[in-house]
Amino acid sequence: MNNHVTRRTVLRGSLGAVAGLALAGCGGGVPAVPLADNSKVRMPDHVPYAGVRPAFPGTEEGVLNGYLHYPGDPVVAFPGGPPAKGEPISVMTLIYNPVPPPASRNGYWQALNRSLGTELRLEIVPIADYPTKVPVVIAGGDLPDAMCIRPEISQRPALLHALFQDLSEHLSGPAIREYPYLANIPPQCWRSTVYNGGIYGLPMPRANVGSVMFYRADRMRERSLDPRPADFAEFRRLCADLADPRRSRYALGDPLTTVYFLMEMLGGPNFWREDGGRFTYWLETEEIRQALDAARQLARAGLFHPDAFTVLNKFKDWFGSGQIALHYDGNSGWNDFYRLYAQNTPGFAIDGMLAPGFDGGPGTHWSGVSSFAFLSLKKAPRERIRQILRACDALAAPFGTDAYKLRKYGVQGVDHTLQGSDPLLTPTGKVQTTVPTIFVTDAPQSLYFPENPAVVPLQHAFQKRALDVLVTNPAEGMYSETDVTTGPTLLLRMNDELKGVVQGRVPLSSWDATVRTWRREGGDRMRAEYERYWESSRS
Amino acid sequence: MSAAQTYRSTAARSRARAAVPGRTPASPPWRAAKGVLLLICCLLVIVPFLSIVATSLADNEQVTEAGGFVLWPERPSFAAYSAVLAGGVVTRALAVSVGVTVAGTALALLSSITLAYGLSRPGTFGHRPVLMILLFSLLFTPGVIPSYLLIKQLGLINSYWSLILPTMVNAFNVIVLRAFFMGLPRELLDAARIDGANALQILRRIVVPLSRAAIAVVGLFYAVSFWNAFFNAMLYMNESESWPMQLVLRTYVVNNAAIGAGEVSVAGAALPPSYALQAAILVLSIVPIVVVYPFLQRHLRKGVMIGAVKG
Numbered sequence: 001m002n003n004h005v006t007r008r009t010v011l012r013g014s015l016g017a018v019a020g021l022a023l024a025g026c027g028g029g030v031p032a033v034p035l036a037d038n039s040k041v042r043m044p045d046h047v048p049y050a051g052v053r054p055a056f057p058g059t060e061e062g063v064l065n066g067y068l069h070y071p072g073d074p075v076v077a078f079p080g081g082p083p084a085k086g087e088p089i090s091v092m093t094l095i096y097n098p099v100p101p102p103a104s105r106n107g108y109w110q111a112l113n114r115s116l117g118t119e120l121r122l123e124i125v126p127i128a129d130y131p132t133k134v135p136v137v138i139a140g141g142d143l144p145d146a147m148c149i150r151p152e153i154s155q156r157p158a159l160l161h162a163l164f165q166d167l168s169e170h171l172s173g174p175a176i177r178e179y180p181y182l183a184n185i186p187p188q189c190w191r192s193t194v195y196n197g198g199i200y201g202l203p204m205p206r207a208n209v210g211s212v213m214f215y216r217a218d219r220m221r222e223r224s225l226d227p228r229p230a231d232f233a234e235f236r237r238l239c240a241d242l243a244d245p246r247r248s249r250y251a252l253g254d255p256l257t258t259v260y261f262l263m264e265m266l267g268g269p270n271f272w273r274e275d276g277g278r279f280t281y282w283l284e285t286e287e288i289r290q291a292l293d294a295a296r297q298l299a300r301a302g303l304f305h306p307d308a309f310t311v312l313n314k315f316k317d318w319f320g321s322g323q324i325a326l327h328y329d330g331n332s333g334w335n336d337f338y339r340l341y342a343q344n345t346p347g348f349a350i351d352g353m354l355a356p357g358f359d360g361g362p363g364t365h366w367s368g369v370s371s372f373a374f375l376s377l378k379k380a381p382r383e384r385i386r387q388i389l390r391a392c393d394a395l396a397a398p399f400g401t402d403a404y405k406l407r408k409y410g411v412q413g414v415d416h417t418l419q420g421s422d423p424l425l426t427p428t429g430k431v432q433t434t435v436p437t438i439f440v441t442d443a444p445q446s447l448y449f450p451e452n453p454a455v456v457p458l459q460h461a462f463q464k465r466a467l468d469v470l471v472t473n474p475a476e477g478m479y480s481e482t483d484v485t486t487g488p489t490l491l492l493r494m495n496d497e498l499k500g501v502v503q504g505r506v507p508l509s510s511w512d513a514t515v516r517t518w519r520r521e522g523g524d525r526m527r528a529e530y531e532r533y534w535e536s537s538r539s
Numbered sequence: 540m541s542a543a544q545t546y547r548s549t550a551a552r553s554r555a556r557a558a559v560p561g562r563t564p565a566s567p568p569w570r571a572a573k574g575v576l577l578l579i580c581c582l583l584v585i586v587p588f589l590s591i592v593a594t595s596l597a598d599n600e601q602v603t604e605a606g607g608f609v610l611w612p613e614r615p616s617f618a619a620y621s622a623v624l625a626g627g628v629v630t631r632a633l634a635v636s637v638g639v640t641v642a643g644t645a646l647a648l649l650s651s652i653t654l655a656y657g658l659s660r661p662g663t664f665g666h667r668p669v670l671m672i673l674l675f676s677l678l679f680t681p682g683v684i685p686s687y688l689l690i691k692q693l694g695l696i697n698s699y700w701s702l703i704l705p706t707m708v709n710a711f712n713v714i715v716l717r718a719f720f721m722g723l724p725r726e727l728l729d730a731a732r733i734d735g736a737n738a739l740q741i742l743r744r745i746v747v748p749l750s751r752a753a754i755a756v757v758g759l760f761y762a763v764s765f766w767n768a769f770f771n772a773m774l775y776m777n778e779s780e781s782w783p784m785q786l787v788l789r790t791y792v793v794n795n796a797a798i799g800a801g802e803v804s805v806a807g808a809a810l811p812p813s814y815a816l817q818a819a820i821l822v823l824s825i826v827p828i829v830v831v832y833p834f835l836q837r838h839l840r841k842g843v844m845i846g847a848v849k850g
Contacts, residue, residue: 092777099790101626102780123777126790132683136774139684140691317607317814344600431626 037197039537041168043190044176044199047183051075052400056447056460061467062186062208062367066447066460067399072421077181077394077403082117084391087384090144091375092123092137094130097434108410108432115406116391124436138163143378145388148439149201150373154484157195164376165385166198179393186444188370191477201374202392202441207331208470209463210368213261214337216325217349227353231360232265232294239303242325250324251303253315255295255502256495257328258304260366262291264355267471270366274474277534279527283494284515290358292511295502309503320345326353330368334459335449342452352462354469365466369476375441398443407437422450478537480529486522494518586610595619595818607814619819628779628787629823635699636766636784637827643703643765648758650708655716656742677710683774690775701775702783706764712757719753720746755838766828784824791820 052075056066103109103119113119123144125133131152137143143163149156169175176183182202189203219242220227229235239251252258263269268287273280282288298304305324307314319327320341334350342348355363377388397403405423409416415429425433447459480487497514500506515523565573590610594602596619597612623629657663658670681689686705695701723746731741747754769785776782 095790097790099628099779099782099787101628102778104780105627105631124779125773126786128789129773133773136684136687140687142691142696314607321604340599427622427625431622431628 038194038533040197041194041199042173043187043194044171044185045174045183046185046187047177047180049181049184049398051398054446056457058446059464059467060186062188062470063460063463063467064207064209064445064447065399066456068453068456069420070405070422070448070450071400074402074405075400077397077401078115082115083394084387085117086387088119088121089146089388089391090121090123091146091148091440092125092133092144093148093375093436093439094127094150095124095434095436095439096127097436099124099126100432100434100436106432106435108415108429109435111406111411112435112437115403116394118387118391120391122435122440145380145384146375146377146392146440148204148373149376152484152488154481156479156484160200160376161196163378164200165379166196166200167202167377167385167389168198170385170389171199179389179396181393181396181398181443182389182441184398184444185396186370189444190371192369192371193374194477195479201376202389202396203371203374204439204442205444206368206370206372207445207463208367208370209331209466210366211257211260211328212331212334212352212462212466213326213328213355214319214334214350215327215353216319216322217351218345218347219322219325221349227351229353229356231356232262232358235265235356236294236298236301236303239298239326240301243303245302248323250305250308250318252298252326253305253308253318253324254328255299255304255308255499257315258298259288259291259295259498259502261328261355262294262358263287264365264471265294265358265363266290267357267364270471270473272473272475272530274534277531277538279475279530279534281518281523281527283498283518284523289508289511292498292501292508294358296504296508299502299504309499331459331463332445334455335451338449338452338455351458352466354462354465362469364469364471367470367472367476369473373439392441395437396441396443399446399448404443409433419450422453424450474534475530478530478533480526480533482522482525482529487526490518490522591818591821594814595822597815599815602814619815620823622816623791623819623823629784629820631780632782632784632787633823635781639699639702639768639783640762640765640827642699643707644758644762646703647707647709647712647761647765648754651713651716651757651761652747652754653742654708655713656720656738656746658713659717659720660738673710673713677714687774696775697777697781698775699781702768702771703765705771706768709761709764712760716750716753716757719750723749752838755835759832759835762831763828788820788824792817 052067052071054065055068058065100106100109103113103121109120121144130148130150134147134150134153137147138159147164149160153159171179171182185203185205186208188208189205190199193199193201193203215227217227223241225238225241227238229238242251243249263282266287268285268291269280269282271282273282273285305318315324315327316329316333316337318324319329320337322345331352334352337350338348354365357363375392377385380388394403395407397407409423409425410429410433412418412423414426415432416423416425418424447456447463449455449459475483494514497506497511501508501511590608593612594607594609596615596617597605597609598614598616598618601609601613654669654673658666658673660666690696690701690705695704727745727749728741731745736744767785769783769789772781772783772786773789776786779787
């Protein structure tokens, strides 16, 4: 390899940097291909996997399949042998967990590579650093074969058009049937992969049900309380009954997600509301004023943890340790709460509370994002793309297959032991299996908790109830350059204001001025961009 | 010196201090108050440190009960350390960090000392322009993308050199050394030259031995910065096998904070590591510096006093 620095390479590098900066700097969000083309995209066929019968069947609307036990004789996912034989595949993706041992010293990773028939070279980046690293790698022009594209990446349409492969010919309509496990991914997950009139990635499916207002069922039972309040007044009473400040026990932790829950009671929009093509943000609705007023009442009554307004990222621990009894969090935390806290708390039990109507009757429930991010493939010859898609198909093998068992639980005897037919991770398995394949692509999630199968019916019942009153976010899968670049800063400021109002530091009367500032500094531009995108998807 | 002699000499010093003209001995309550104040200051430093160590040794139950802040582990356990060291990721990263720190500090000192010496001698070839370039780099740091492009063009992506070369010459440290070298008596250097010593010999035999304190301080600055660096590794090292300690620790401690409230439902990742694990990580990350520091303390104290009492 010639690594000499010449005037030409320096010039080329400088031009690359300038191009990268220019790409990052030009605003307006003008897509590379007219928006209207997105409506012409034929989405992949959905062919649900039917190889394993769930104990609690899911629904088309998004309730997940529930399983009490893993099949004793898993279905062989690839009877013809490893599906992706060929050159190694490099993938840049992120990780939330501590980094796993590298492939050379990770038996699980090696087994995974053997099952794929190729070497999966993951360039793992801590989540906190991912937004920094992506532009640098793109400007450097040294792209991996595939890359996790997160919502915070700006100039996405132009970027995808310039550097990544349009996968429509491989995935659109019936073409996806060549990859049966990718075809098992629900249709709503694919919405966020459509740009420039093509399919530019593979989803990372997540549960439609989004978040859950978890409650400590053991504490409810202890105090003989009904965890199903009929309206806000009953909810407030329930919170008061759960609080015992003398013993450092409170009802609520995070003020922000408590406002989300109150918005669900009020039937407020899930961040955006679309009405005849007109978009409204949740913070400019009438419901938010009522939710803020209700949250202030809860705060005045001392139902929040005393540190609720001053700390971040402690809420899970407060909930696990019993300092708070209610906690709004992602549904994927359900099993993890048991894993982390049940061993120290005899009788530890949690369940999900659905928001009642504010004044009685049914409330609503906000859906989560259908796909965490998507995996885009660098432009490459057709056969290379097919090889990578076959590897991703294997990484999307669903529950009940041998490929899923290997991906989630590793090698039997090393990474997991069997309890009946259920795999339980060993200490080695807990370290080795954190290889972030879930941030490459994945099967649709399923409800399964081998350590405590009794939890599964509760999860399934909650999902069924939640899906009946689900409110989706109409902006999901749409792209707004302003939301990507300015949105996070604006949201942070709005959240601070919102917490100030709940805490009583900021008068509720100042909310109108806050919203005006939001509109002026980017809110209106976001709205216009979403409305334009929405319009294009209808034409 | 015996204990009795030590006591007598201390007492004599105290009397001498009290006998300084115009200075009245402090009254016992005042001395007690000062003692209490100093004790509080010490506790403010020591308690958080001890708490981190205690939390790393406490079991999950106690950490949960204490809300993440343990002062004394009731049932000491090394489970957190076992968990952190399992899989060999942290031990490997520790070896990488030690290697990068030792090699980086040695190379950084070598380049900084030679550069500073050259710049401290008026009339050296290119003296002015080099000094200007150095000062320029102090005022204007290169951007992330240009730096990445340069490292890439040099073929240093995934190379340990990418963790050393970009930060090998720190303009501030060079200027500190240059200032110290300029303060050395010129007659000494002239005498050496008359005796036939060349520039390198003067540097090795006279300048460096006379500048041990300053070099120790600058060396410590370099060592700490190499030890704590994670950003370059994040940019330039694609394979986690080559990550230094601080980047690995980041995945334990900082990732959790990256999950915003709006993202509660999307990650699909496990809950963050326990407090005990995070505390164990912090302890492991500071141990090497704590071990090295006492050996450098003597030089460091001298070094930071350089020029303090000059008229």
